[in-house]
């Protein structure tokens with residue numbers, strides 16, 4: 001019988017707080033498709049201000065936020081987007097930009113820190129002289145923090161550099177900012193400054209910020225006008241959506257300040273797990289709330305098996321591969337949960353080596 005559950009599968013697993021539920025219950029609502037829902041308009045205005053952009057649009061998910069942004073920037077047929085080969089848009093969004101939007105993806109290798117080399121980005125931009133045979137490059141996408149690179153943060157200097165490159169070639173820049181607030185807090189850079197170079201950003205409210213549902217796209221007024229139409233076309237137009245936006249407003253007010261604690265818990269957990277025989281964590285590279293745990297070769301346990309044993313102790317994590325598991329911290333994981341998780345990892349790993357040299 002599991003006495004305690006510690007859900008580290010993702011920062012998408014948080015449950016709405018009592019304050020969010022109360023705000024949802026009393027939310028002022030109307031028809032958002034008719035641009036009449038006062039709470040949705042308030043959230044959008046608040047987010048535009050926080051992110052330093054002209055306008056904002058509430059969307060049902062981060063996947064739809066990225067899809068809408070790419071489709072608006074690449075509204076002309078034959079467009080191409082440059083993005084990371086390990087980016088969420090390329091790996092985990094069903095290829096929607098191509099399947100639905102007919103936009104051609106041109107990947108550039110992601111470095112371990114989530115960046116793409118500027119010279120490789122520039123080399124990937126199609127030469128207009130080849131327009132008879134080439135797609136036309138119209139957009140560059142970044143991801144900050146970078147989920148598949150372990151929550152690493154793109155610096156403001158790097159982001160500005162990509163923005164400068166985009167402008168030099170007449171391209172737009174979109175940031176998948178599912179965890180942009182994690183990056184802002186970890187870097188100590190105001191979020192509006194961190195995304196200043198971007199033409200659009202998709203910000204998840206439902207991850208580290210802890211809202212039950214939704215993301216917000218921010219950008220120019222003209223961009224958001226087109227995005228609103230694209231959202232409707234994709235079936236994302238919602239009616240009394242103020243119920244969800246009310247929870248998101250509470251999340252912004254209450255949870256941005258908690259992100260630093262998530263990062264501190266991630267550091268404690270990463271350092272602790274790294275000290276367990278048979279496991280390795282590049283703990284010095286843990287910058288935000290995501291940890292990748294590698295199982296050493298001389299261990300007999302697989303990622304899937306370790307996840308199963310941990311689950312028997314009430315610890316929920318996801319396998320990243322046969323020898324790697326992913327841990328994601330969030331505001332509903334306490335320091336006591338971290339200590340309990342560490343002890344469960346130690347129990348789970350006990351006696352799983354092929355020889356005594358497994359150190």
Ligand SMILES: Cc1ncc(COP(=O)(O)O)c(C=O)c1O
Pocket residue numbers: 012060061062063064088089143145146147176178179204206215
């Ligand atoms: C980096 C990143 N971008 C986008 C998304 C998509 O967000 P959603 O799950 O709300 O579609 C996720 C995860 O969910 C993510 O980790």
Ligand SMILES: C[C@@H](O)[C@H](N)C(=O)O
Pocket residue numbers: 009010011012092147
């Ligand atoms: C798996 C991925 O799609 C999700 N964004 C997560 O980080 O949990």
